[in-house]
Amino acid sequence: MAFRSVALRTAALCRRAMATEAAGSTFPLTLSSPTNALYKGSPVKQVDIPSTTGHFGILPNHVPTVAILLPGVVAVTTETGEVEKYFVSSGTATIHADSTVQILAEEICSVGDIDGAAVRTALEASKSKLASASS
Numbered sequence: 001m002a003f004r005s006v007a008l009r010t011a012a013l014c015r016r017a018m019a020t021e022a023a024g025s026t027f028p029l030t031l032s033s034p035t036n037a038l039y040k041g042s043p044v045k046q047v048d049i050p051s052t053t054g055h056f057g058i059l060p061n062h063v064p065t066v067a068i069l070l071p072g073v074v075a076v077t078t079e080t081g082e083v084e085k086y087f088v089s090s091g092t093a094t095i096h097a098d099s100t101v102q103i104l105a106e107e108i109c110s111v112g113d114i115d116g117a118a119v120r121t122a123l124e125a126s127k128s129k130l131a132s133a134s135s
Contacts, residue, residue: 024060025045025060026043026044026045026060026079027043027044027058027059027060027062027099027100027101028041028042028043028044028099028100028101029041029042029043029044029047029076029100029101029102029103030042030100030101030102030103030104031047031074031076031086031103031105031108032103032104032105032108033091033104033105033106033107033108034106036108038086038108039076041100042078043079044076044077044078044079045059045060045077045078045079045081046058046059046075046076046077047074047075047076047077047101047103048073048074048075049067049069049072049074049093049103050069050070050071050072050073050074050088051067051068051069051070051093052067052068052070053067055072058093058095058101060099061099062095062099062101063095064095064096064097065093065094065095066092066093066094066095067092067093067094067095068090068091068092069088069090069091069092069093069103069105070090071087071088071089071090072087072088073085073086073087073088073111074086074087074088074103074105074108084110085110085111085112086108086109086110086111087108087109087110087111087114088103088105088106088107088108089105089106089107089108090105090106090107091103091104091105091106092104
């Protein structure tokens with residue numbers, strides 16, 4: 001009998017708690033770096049982030065969470081359904097119980113602003129320096 005009581009209480013504590021204060025199909029997003037604020041409480045439909053626990057999507061009423069960002073692409077689905085993609089170097093994402101989301105990154109840039117040729121050139125230069133380095 002005591003085991004059943006403990007099991008029921010444990011199950012209740014382990015249940016995922018959904019955010020309860022969100023209304024509608026959007027939630028407020030703050031996406032910023034020390035030098036740039038791209039969203040300031042702007043309503044969005046979804047955000048997909050790269051984190052240390054894997055890539056995951058955030059929708060209204062998401063479970064309150066704190067995540068560490070990995071370098072990668074954050075995809076933001078706006079109120080109109082347009083998907084905007086940003087590269088982040090690192091940072092944190094906080095999903096609050098009221099469904100507000102804060103993503104704070106060390107560096108952010110629009111994926112469209114990245115010059116692929118320049119990135120490949122810099123990568124090859126770095127590989128060359130590494131190969132010629134002595135220990």
